[in-house]
Amino acid sequence: MYALVEIKGKQYKAEKDSLLKVDLLDTEPGSALDIDSVLLISGDTVTVGDPYVQGARVSAVVERHERDKKIIVFKYKPKKDYRRTKGHRQGYSIIKIKDIVS
Numbered sequence: 802m803y804a805l806v807e808i809k810g811k812q813y814k815a816e817k818d819s820l821l822k823v824d825l826l827d828t829e830p831g832s833a834l835d836i837d838s839v840l841l842i843s844g845d846t847v848t849v850g851d852p853y854v855q856g857a858r859v860s861a862v863v864e865r866h867e868r869d870k871k872i873i874v875f876k877y878k879p880k881k882d883y884r885r886t887k888g889h890r891q892g893y894s895i896i897k898i899k900d901i902v903s
Contacts, residue, residue, distance in 0.1 A: 802844040804901045806836050806859050815859050815898045825892035826863060834861045834896060842903045857903050864895040 839857040
């Protein structure tokens with residue numbers, strides 16, 4: 802059984818006991834998280850929401866927060882002596898799916 806959920810505007814496939822790498826959440830590690838924006842539930846039958854499935858939710862736990870590897874942003878304009886270098890590290894959260902309730 803799996804569900805398609807929407808977290809911060811992005812869609813993820815959630816299965817029981819799986820880990821998801823989502824955009825950085827404002828919660829502490831170890832805290833429980835209930836996701837009500839379930840778009841689809843697939844088990845014995847497939848239930849598609851309009852836009853969300855009524856009464857369905859996915860419960861999860863925030864495992865940890867991490868940051869991706871650094872990317873270099875380099876701007877350059879020829880013949881104008883313009884060069885700018887910046888780095889960026891995107892933050893994300895790892896959540897563990899505990900249960901899918903339809």
